[in-house]
Amino acid sequence: MQQDKANTASPAAGGVRGDVAFLRRVLIVAGVILLLLLLWQVREALLLTFAGVLVAVLLLAVARPVEARLGLSRTWSLLAVGLALAALLGLAGVLVGSEVTAQVAQLWEQLPRAIGAFEQRFDVDIPPLGEAARQAGGEGGGEAGGSADGGFFDASVLRTLAGHAATAGTMIVNALSALVIAVVGGFFLAVDPAMYRKGVVMLVPVEQQERVEDALLATGNALRMWLGAQLVSMCIVGTLAGLGTWLIGLPSPLALGLFAALVGFVPLLGAVAGAVPPLLLALAAGGDALLWTAVLFLVIQQLESNMILPLVEKHMVSMPPALMLFAVVAVGLLFGLPGVILAAPITVVTYVLVKQLYVRETLGQETDVPGEDEAPE
Secondary structure, eight states, X not given: OHHHHHHHHHHHHHHHHHHHHHHHHHHHHHHHHHHHHHXXXXXXXXXXXXXXXXXXXXXXXXXXXXXXXXXXXXXXXXXXXXXXXXXXXXXXXXXXXHHXXXXXXXXXXXXXXXXXXXXXXXXXXXXXXXXXXXXXXXXOSTTTTOOTTTSSSOHHHHHHHHHHHHHHHXXXXXXXXXXXXXXXXXXXHHHOHHHHHHHHHTTSOGGGHHHHHHHHHHHHHHHHHHHHHHHHHHHHHHHHHHHHHHHHTOSOHHHHHHXXXXXXXXXXXXXXXXXXXXXXXXXXXXXXXXXHHHHHHHHXXXXXXXXXXXXXXXXXXXXXXXHXXXXXXXXXHHHOHHXXXXXXXXHHHHHHHIIIIIIITTTOOOOOOTTTTSOOO
């Protein structure tokens, strides 16, 4: 009788355990979905945090030699590096800041006329400021493009310009606020990166913590290698663009070179974006300026692809160009303009983590992981 009761109760107990296991799996899946939705809601904060990590990597790359040679603490080394960088930027602002500011203002004034010349040459319309640009630089003079109720500065154009000015002002304020938060956050991350790294490692099971910490160390080293090489490439491209546009005779060569250097932070797409303002100005200038400008940026692009990048690839994360291009497009579609700006370092991090945690640790295949043989961050 007792054996019959045990046999009768066993299927029931097994069914209860099966229901509990199924319910646990459902709750886990629901929790993962909720976590992903929460992360998507705070994606801008995550991007800002990643920007702070980049700032920390840059500060540490400069502060570690100072700390080792002068025997200063980490905090004092970072303060010394921060003050030195601020003094350097201030000196550069005093020496060339006024000239760059004047050339940026000149460039900003001449671009609408260049856009108007482009529209007239190819018979296209660039909304919504295309009509204003064409009136500003098409026929020239105050009578060009006049409207029936008072010329160029009618109510609709003023409303359009005011709307764009307000939007641009909001974007500038948001960008400056994000920059301040990223710099301050990066400083705190750089003071004790091991503490934050261990905090992340504690979120995974104990048996996986060593692997995750090794992967994070390799990621930090890879970011440092990539960032250093990218800064070198940006400086070279900006210098070549500035000198080239000056020799061609385009206005504001310093501003054009600075713009080409800054957009060079975005691989592949940055080279195209950096050539747009010079080409528009060359089109408005007429003559052979457009041809020489196109040749200049084609040569710069070839030099960057075939000489500059191969030289610095020894100290950076080498990835297939197609992978980087599609990653920039994908991250840009997901996160907008901030995603485009940070797409390359995000791709570097993803590349390293996939190679170490998935290809090597999960699939068991041998692969070289960028940054794993470097000194720990």
